[in-house]
Amino acid sequence: MDLRHVLATNLRRIRHEKGLSQEALAHEAGVDRAHVSKIERGVTQVGIEIIGKFVDVLGVEPAEFFQLPPKRTRKR
Amino acid sequence: MDLRHVLATNLRRIRHEKGLSQEALAHEAGVDRAHVSKIERGVTQVGIEIIGKFVDVLGVEPAEFFQLPPKRTRKR
Numbered sequence: 812m813d814l815r816h817v818l819a820t821n822l823r824r825i826r827h828e829k830g831l832s833q834e835a836l837a838h839e840a841g842v843d844r845a846h847v848s849k850i851e852r853g854v855t856q857v858g859i860e861i862i863g864k865f866v867d868v869l870g871v872e873p874a875e876f877f878q879l880p881p882k883r884t885r886k887r
Numbered sequence: 888m889d890l891r892h893v894l895a896t897n898l899r900r901i902r903h904e905k906g907l908s909q910e911a912l913a914h915e916a917g918v919d920r921a922h923v924s925k926i927e928r929g930v931t932q933v934g935i936e937i938i939g940k941f942v943d944v945l946g947v948e949p950a951e952f953f954q955l956p957p958k959r960t961r962k963r
Contacts, residue, residue, distance in 0.1 A: 814935040874950035
């Protein structure tokens with residue numbers, strides 16, 4: 812399963828819910844803004860150390876970044 | 888939040904529940920066995936592409952790999 816788009820969708824949703832811009836998230840997490848943009852477009856691989864930083868800045872459970880959308884067709 | 892130990896604990900638990908050895912998981916996921924061992928000891932960073940492979944082999948939801956243990960003290 813390619814998790815890039817799962818992460819992309821959840822990160823964008825959570826960031827919007829918290830009212831942060833990509834710039835603000837990038838700054839607070841100590842990550843390059845272009846990298847945040849790529850993660851939210853699902854066009855780059857991501858390490859869990861980056862996800863840990865997003866957890867800290869956004870204040871959500873780590874599992875929230877990997878929730879599958881309800882209507883998604885599971886490919887297994 | 889350092890997610891290496893969260894992932895390590897969950898991966899080891901799920902792998903045991905499925906009755907797979909590290910060797911079998913590594914083989915089926917197409918990952919080096921030494922890398923699986925390091926992931927389960929929490930001593931290496933991990934990319935989400937690897938987690939996607941574990942999802943496929945172990946047949947669990949991706950979020951399961953990032954569930955926090957109930958008694959964990961949250962550091963935020």
